[in-house]
Amino acid sequence: MCQATIAFSIMVFILNTGSSDQELLPMPINWHIPKPSVTTPGTEYKPPVDENVVPSEYAPKIYENSEDAGPDQSFFIVGSGLTENVFVWGRDAQMPEGRRWDAQPYLVNDNYLAITLPERSYDSVYLVWVKNSHGWSRPIRLNVPQAWWCYPKHPVAGQEVRIFGRDLARRPDYTTAFVYITKHGSQGKWLDVIKADKYSATVKLPHNLSSGIYQLWLHAGNGGQFGWSEPLEITVCESPEIKTRVSHIINTDVDLHKIIHDFAEKGGGTLKLNAGMYHYRGTLKIPDNVTLEGSGIGKTILQVEHSESQDFVYSVALGWNIAPGRIHTPGDIMEYKLNVPISGRWNVWVRYATEMSPWNQSGVSGNMTLQVDDGQPVPMLNLPNTGSFGSFKWSLCASLDLKSGEHHLQWKNVKGGGISLDAYVFALDPDYQPKDNPFPETSDRIIVLQGENVTQFKTKEGELPGRITSAIWLAGDNSAIMDLTISGNPQISDGVLIQSDKPLEWVNNCRIERCRISDLEGKYAEICGVRFVRASN
Structure with missing residues (x-):
């Protein structure tokens, strides 16, 4: 810095x-x-x-x-x-x-x-x-500005960035904000502020801004050098090249999942489909910089066949104050992918809520375990009652010796008892304590894992929030579909999901043009033609 x-x-x-x-x-x-x-x-x-x-x-x-x-x-x-x-x-x-x-x-x-x-x-x-x-x-x-977070965190030059926090605009009317951007010891510049209020400010980055790591500083409008916020770091990326490659006017008897994946691996572009009905199973993922273009509404039809549950992408609104429910039965298991940046002993904090006093229990300490790969299960301790199943508290529940790399993490309910498990935070610093304002973010010494971001959910009565099945998934920046009919089945609740495949990241510049969505009959959630989750233009 x-x-x-x-x-x-x-x-x-x-x-x-x-x-x-x-x-x-x-x-x-x-x-x-x-x-x-x-x-x-x-x-x-x-x-x-x-x-x-x-x-x-x-x-x-x-x-x-x-x-x-x-x-x-x-x-x-x-x-x-x-x-x-x-x-x-x-x-x-x-x-x-x-x-x-x-x-x-x-x-x-x-x-x-x-x-x-x-x-x-x-x-x-x-x-x-x-x-x-x-x-x-x-x-x-x-009364100094408090800049907590912004989106997108990885903008490009010329893009608008929205900053969130408190006291971001000048008191008392909160209509004028002052935002300064600088890069690693270089002279910076004041940004054009498009809109501002007490809790947010929207700025526009210069078109000639080079890529790299920058700091956003907000100023109170008075107080001189005493009026600065703490800096908010963003990474400005190079503007993505729009792919113009056109390929594969294909027949209907193909594996769409494999065709699209291979096309994306070669750099993307526009993948054209002939007229006809294309059958596939599960959720069809459209990655970064891929456009799936048909021959017209009613001419090119994507038909979802009956599929196994693991073939679908489930739209779970990942975030804070969202937790799996009814995971109270002994033997209930949730599994996660855990990416560890540095080897060491990591403290495991959980943001949880429980209230077991109606069953004469003081909480759920020792009732659940965490297991990494094939290691020994470690009891989760220090989980007293919090007042209700919606009153979330932080608790240091375990410590784990972890090696850098990707691991399989298993949570298991061993003895029974209800818990709302909002998030895990793994901290390498033994003195670190997470808090709610602002919420923790993943770094090289902190790992944030949302409780609902599971890879496997094996429970008797458990429920994941927002368990919604989608026919099409626009999962990356500049992904698009056009000139198609999308036909669902009784398993499908959403026609198109627009959400990044990277947890808690925003997805940008996705497009749906001249498409029809029909036959959505899923019963587990409200029917929705297009669902947006952290999507920006």
């Missing part, structure tokens, strides 16, 4: 406070800013801080605090050594560098502090210090 902390970047501002006897305060640490530095929108804060002021070991320490508050609103601090002696710095109409505001502390004790901001202060970035007899704390800040 090419970024600098404020402690090393804003010393030029610290002594212009308007008072020569002003007490100096500790600098912030671990607040990042773009590097090289850039002129920020709005005015530059110049609070009385000095990098040589180091808080005492016994000065107040702030562990958690409210993220935002406006004039005549309260915010909360949790820590140790707290008192009612606070210093609040914020924007002022007459003093561009900001000023101290007299905030009102209440509910004060050593570990807890509530503070109300003055009604006549301005809705802006606020910096807050707390002092006890040993000196001042490090500061916290309110």
